[in-house]
Amino acid sequence: MLKKQQSKLVVANWKMHGCLTSNDVLLHAFTQRAVTLEPQVRLAVCVPYPYLAQAQNRLTSTSIEYGVQDVSAHTHGAYTGEVAASMVAEFGATLAIVGHSERRIFHMESSELVAAKAQRALESGITPIICVGETLDERQAGKTNSIVYTQLAAVLDRLDDEADVARLIVAYEPFWAIGTGQIPAVQQIKQVYGAIRAQLMEKAVNIHVPLLYGGSLKPDNALELFSQSDIDGALIGAASLSAVDFLEISAAVSIALSENQDDSK
Template identity: 60%
Template sequence: MANERAKRTKWVVGNWKMHGRLAENEALLRALLQAGSVTETVRIGVCVPAPYLAQTEALLRSGPLAWGVQDVSAYAHGAYTGETAAEMAAEFGATLAIVGHSERRAYHGETSEVVALKAQRALAAGLTPIVCVGETLQQRETGATQAVVGAQIDAVLDTLSVQELARIVVAYEPVWAIGTGKSATVDEAQQVHAFLRARLAAKDAGLGDVTLLYGGSVKPDNAEALFGQADIDGGLIGGASLKSHDFLAICMAASTARAV
C-alpha cells in the first residue's frame, strides 16, 4: 500500500468560494508563498473567484503554487452570458478547475452529466479538473452514500476516456460536513475514498492511482489524521484556506502524514 500511495500526487487546494478583496487577496497569497519546503512533497493550489485571476497570476507566476477557478462552462464559447470558458482561465495561467461542487449542484441545478462535460472541457483546455462528489446528511442516514457517490463518479467514468480520466483529481466532500464544522470521521472518509478508488480501478487498473482528496471542515487539528488514511491524498479546503496560518498548517500535515 505504501508503494502504491507513493505513486500518487498529494494535493492541498484552497477553495476561496465567493470571498476575497484585492488587498486581502494579496496579503493571503504573499503569506502562502512562504510555504517553502512543503511544496517539495505536496502540491499546493488555490481556486479563486474568476475576477481575481489576473491578480493571482501576477503574484504567483514566479512561485511554486498553482491556481485555478471554481467552475468552468460546459461550452468552449458562445452566447452563454455569465459563463467562464476553461480556455479563458487558462489564458491567466490557471491549471486547476473545480467542477461539480455541491453548491453548484444544489444552487445551480448541475447534473452529474453536466459536471462530466465540464471536466472534459477543462481537460481540453489543459486544466486539471477537481471533480467533486458527495452525499447529503439524509442520504448518508438512509445508507445511500455509495449509491449517490457511485452515480456521481459513474457519469464521469462514462463520459471521459481512460486517458482523460488519468488526468483528473476527485474530491469527496460530504455535503453535511461542508462549512458546518462537522467533519467525517477518519473511518467514514476512508471508506468512501476506498470505494471511489475501487470504482476507478474497475474502469481501468491504471486509474487506481488517481489522486483523491477529502473536503469538509478540514482543520489543522484533524488534517493529519485524515491525510494519514490509505486512500486520502490531501484535501480540498474551504474556510480554512482563507487563513494563511491554518492553510499552511494543513499543507504541512499533508507533507508529514503517513499512511496507516
C-alpha cells in the same frame, strides 16, 4: 499493479471571498511557507474569476498552482455570464473545481452537466477536480456509495480515453460536513474511498487518480486524516481564507507525508 501517488495536493477554495488587498496578503503568506513543506506537498489556490490575473502575476514564478471554482460546459457562444475553460487557460490556470456540492445543490447542477464541464476543462489542458458527496439525509439512508458512484459515473462514462481519466482529481466532500464543523470518521471516509477506487479501476486499471477530502477541515483534525496513506490531499474552503489555518493544515499534510515515508522504509 496500481501506481501509488507519492505527493499530496492541498487546494484552497476561496469561494466568493476576497479582494485585491487581502488576496495579496494570503498569497504572500502561502508562497513564503510553501518552500518549508515536504517537496511532495503541492499547494494550489482556486480563486474567483476576477482574481485570475492577480493569481497569475503572484504565483507564476512559484511552486503554487492556481485555478478556478467552475467552468462552462460550453466552449463559446451566447451564454451570458459563463466563462469557458479555454479563457481560464489563457491565464495559465491548471485546475478547475467542477461539481462542488454548492453548485449541485444551490444551482441545481446535474451530474451530466458536471461531466460536460470536466470534459471542457480537459480539452483546454486544465485538470478538473471532480467533487462528489452526499447530503446528510442520503448518508442516514445508507445511500452514500450509490450517490457518489452515480456522480462519478457520469464523468467516467463521458471519457473514452484512459489518458483523460489519468488527469482527473476526485474530491470527496460530504455536503453535510461543509462549514458545519462536523466531519465523518476516518473509517467512514476510507470506506467511501475504497468504493471510489474500485469504480475508477473499472475504467482504468493501472492509473492512480488522486483522491482529496473536503468538508470542515481544520488544523486540529488534519493530521489524523492525512496520516492515512490513501488520502491524497485536501480541498479546503473556509480555512483557506486564514493564512494561519491553511498553512497549519498544509504543515499537517507535510508531517503526515514524511511519517508515511519513514514507515515505508
